[in-house]
Amino acid sequence: xxxxxxxxxxxxxxxxxxxxxxxxxxxxxxxxxxxxxxxxxxxxxxxxxxxxxxxxxxxxxxxxxxxxxxxxxxxxxxxxxxxxxxxxxxxxxxxxxxxxxxxxxxxxxxxxxxxxxxxxxxxxxxxxxxxxxxxxxxxxxxxxxxxxxxxxxxxxxxxxxxxxxxxxxxxxxxxxxxxxxxxxxxxxxxxxxxxxxxxxxxxxxxxxxxxxxxxxxxxxxxxxxxxxxxxxxxxxxxxxxxx
Amino acid sequence: xxxxxxxxxxxxxxxxxxxxxxxxxxxxxxxxxxxxxxxxxxxxxxxxxxxxxxxxxxxxxxxxxxxxxxxxxxxxxxxxxxxxxxxxxxxxxxxxxxxxxxxxxxxxxxxxxxxxxxxxxxxxxxxxxxxxxxxxxxxxxxxxxxxxxxxxxxxxxxxxxxxxxxxxxxxxxxxxxxxxxxxxxxxxxxxxxxxxxxxxxxxxxxxxxxxxxxxxxxxxxxxxxxxxxxxxxxxxxxxxxxx
DNA sequence: AAAAAGACATATGTACTACATACTTCAAAT
DNA sequence: ATTTGAAGTATGTAGTACATATGTCTTTTT
Numbered sequence: 001x002x003x004x005x006x007x008x009x010x011x012x013x014x015x016x017x018x019x020x021x022x023x024x025x026x027x028x029x030x031x032x033x034x035x036x037x038x039x040x041x042x043x044x045x046x047x048x049x050x051x052x053x054x055x056x057x058x059x060x061x062x063x064x065x066x067x068x069x070x071x072x073x074x075x076x077x078x079x080x081x082x083x084x085x086x087x088x089x090x091x092x093x094x095x096x097x098x099x100x101x102x103x104x105x106x107x108x109x110x111x112x113x114x115x116x117x118x119x120x121x122x123x124x125x126x127x128x129x130x131x132x133x134x135x136x137x138x139x140x141x142x143x144x145x146x147x148x149x150x151x152x153x154x155x156x157x158x159x160x161x162x163x164x165x166x167x168x169x170x171x172x173x174x175x176x177x178x179x180x181x182x183x184x185x186x187x188x189x190x191x192x193x194x195x196x197x198x199x200x201x202x203x204x205x206x207x208x209x210x211x212x213x214x215x216x217x218x219x220x221x222x223x224x225x226x227x228x229x230x231x232x233x234x235x236x237x238x239x240x241x242x243x
Numbered sequence: 244x245x246x247x248x249x250x251x252x253x254x255x256x257x258x259x260x261x262x263x264x265x266x267x268x269x270x271x272x273x274x275x276x277x278x279x280x281x282x283x284x285x286x287x288x289x290x291x292x293x294x295x296x297x298x299x300x301x302x303x304x305x306x307x308x309x310x311x312x313x314x315x316x317x318x319x320x321x322x323x324x325x326x327x328x329x330x331x332x333x334x335x336x337x338x339x340x341x342x343x344x345x346x347x348x349x350x351x352x353x354x355x356x357x358x359x360x361x362x363x364x365x366x367x368x369x370x371x372x373x374x375x376x377x378x379x380x381x382x383x384x385x386x387x388x389x390x391x392x393x394x395x396x397x398x399x400x401x402x403x404x405x406x407x408x409x410x411x412x413x414x415x416x417x418x419x420x421x422x423x424x425x426x427x428x429x430x431x432x433x434x435x436x437x438x439x440x441x442x443x444x445x446x447x448x449x450x451x452x453x454x455x456x457x458x459x460x461x462x463x464x465x466x467x468x469x470x471x472x473x474x475x476x477x478x479x480x481x482x483x484x485x486x
Numbered sequence: 487a488a489a490a491a492g493a494c495a496t497a498t499g500t501a502c503t504a505c506a507t508a509c510t511t512c513a514a515a516t
Numbered sequence: 517a518t519t520t521g522a523a524g525t526a527t528g529t530a531g532t533a534c535a536t537a538t539g540t541c542t543t544t545t546t
Contacts, residue, residue: 024500043347049526060501065527066312073316074342082509082526089347092356095338099317104286104332112418113335115370119419120359123366126472126479127358175355176362222469229369229464236369267529292497303530308498325497325538 028057028067036076036087043089047077050085093175097182102189114190115239117183118232121164124171125224128216131172137217140166144209163209194238271300271310279319279330286332290320293328336418340425345432357433358482360426361475364407367414368467371459374415380460383409387452406452437481 032053041047050068054061068085071077075090102110143166147159161184168177208231215224275296284290293311297304311328314320318333345353386409390402404427411420451474458467 023498037346041346043349051526062501063499066309066499069309069312070316073313074338076342076347079527080509081507081528082524084526087347089349090342092339092342092348092352095317095342096335099319099333099335099338103280103284104319104330105335106286106332109335109418112416115416116363116419116422119363119366119370121366122369122468123362123364126365126476127362130479173355173358175352176359179359221472225365225468225472226465229468233369236373266527294497305529305531309528322498323538324499324536325495327497 024059024063025066025070028059028063029070031057032067032071041087043087045087046083047085047087093178093182100182100186102186105186107190107193110186110190111239113183114187115236117180117187118236118239120176120180121167122225122228122232124167124176125221125228127171127173127176128167128224129221132170132216136166136170137213140170140213140216144213147209160209190239191235267302267306268309268313271302271306272313274300275310275314284330286330288330289326290328290330336421336425343425343429345429348429350433350436353429353433354482356426357430358479360423360430361479361482363419363423364410365468365471365475367410367419368464368471370414370416370419371410371467372464375413375459379409379413380456383413383456383459387456390452403452433482434478 036047047053048056050061050064053068054064057064068077068079072079074095075088077085078088079085100113105113140163143159143163147156147163150156150159165177165181168180171177208227212224212227212231215227279290290296291299293304293307296311297307300307311320311322315322317338318331320328321331322328343356348356383406386402386406390399390406393399393402408420408424411423414420451470455467455470455474458470
């Protein structure tokens with residue numbers, strides 16, 4: 001009945017390794033990771049059949065399937081009916097996209113993501129100058145003109161989105177383009193929670209767009225960044241007003 | 244035996260919709276998505292038991308488990324032995340992280356990711372000025388001094404990484420910090436494939452770091468961005484030398 | 487009466503079996 | 517030679533049984 005003598009000066013977690021709390025499937029997942037890594041598998045390479053893996057690992061096909069299912073979810077393997085399973089090239093952003101849901105994320109994370117969005121946009125100048133073409137600039141100009149003609153608030157918002165979307169397109173980087181598009185809903189969700197920002201600031205966006213366009217045509221990356229910073233500063237100063 | 248009369252002028256794919264090629268599990272996944280969305284589920288909320296879901300959807304528990312397994316992999320739900328399953332707050336970057344593997348990604352994607360990394364870094368100025376503290380600047384200065392004293396190439400590389408890591412830390416945005424850290428291996432992998440870049444340019448990094456530090460202390464975000472751009476320009480010009 | 491111990495119930499995890507389905511391959515037929 | 521058909525194969529789905537961990541309730545102990 002006497003309790004075990006314990007040295008209270010060292011934390012328990014230092015002395016006690018957590019008992020094998022991993023599920024069978026977790027272990028299999030780890031084993032497969034190692035196997036794929038060491039085997040130097042590349043996209044297109046076939047992997048052994050489920051039953052073979054089950055036998056080799058001495059576990060049931062059920063558990064192997066569950067582990068493989070995780071890889072499938074991440075897009076690391078693909079399976080077709082008879083061909084078996086093959087390593088595939090995952091969609092880097094796809095997994096993130098499925099999870100970017102305001103309902104699920106906490107506010108802090110979403111604010112940080114919104115900031116990231118702004119940071120990307122502010123750092124975009126060089127790519128734009130590197131990749132801009134006359135055709136692209138013409139399209140951008142058309143959008144700017146639409147911006148200037150817009151009257152309702154809804155129009156302003158829509159055109160603003162279009163303007164920025166066009167910028168990403170000009171960047172010539174599809175990953176960045178998709179990334180920004182993904183982040184947009186989060187950004188807007190956070191903005192909705194900040195009433196101060198929705199006030200009349202939409203009107204000067206139009207002129208600001210015109211300036212950005214002109215700089216992009218005849219200016220320098222430095223100038224563009226400066227202008228973009230002031231274009232977005234109203235957002236940035238509102239984020240994270242913490243000490 | 245006579246072949247069916249076909250209007251050859253319109254392609255088959257326009258007239259024939261591809262047959263429902265979704266697997267049972269796919270359908271269940273979609274149903275569950277809807278169910279979660281409409282049910283306004285939030286992290287911590289419990290979801291029905293596997294058998295109940297199976298009954299309600301009129302499918303086997305096996306398939307329901309596979310669908311749920313996908314949500315678990317994405318971090319949208321968690322399961323504990325008897326408590327059942329609960330909605331959870333997913334790790335936005337975690338899923339991306341598991342997939343950022345040079346072995347699996349194609350070169351184009353990795354180049355785009357490397358560019359994204361640079362873009363983020365170039366857009367970071369404002370956050371740094373917003374969040375910098377004397378303590379943080381002191382730490383940064385210590386790193387700069389280490390940079391200046393470094394002699395071997397390995398030291399240079401290590402110190403350089405440390406300098407930039409400290410910048411992200413100062414940004415006060417843990418998501419961005421993690422994001423950059425994730426992207427680093429891809430960035431370095433791409434760099435390895437560009438021999439021109441590895442040449443003597445490491446030496447002037449040290450002085451460049453000193454300048455960045457001084458600007459961060461007494462300068463402006465604009466000035467910082469300009470300097471950071473020139474600090475990174477050697478990388479940027481090498482990326483994507485396409486028409 | 488409070489606390490500890492034990493028994494029971496429950497939901498997920500694992501295993502095994504059986505069959506369905508889609509795709510490949512190869513042989514036969516026209 | 518092209519098409520048709522049959523057999524084989526690996527994944528997908530279903531169902532059953534049991535293991536295991538956790539929570540709950542009851543009983544016992546002090």
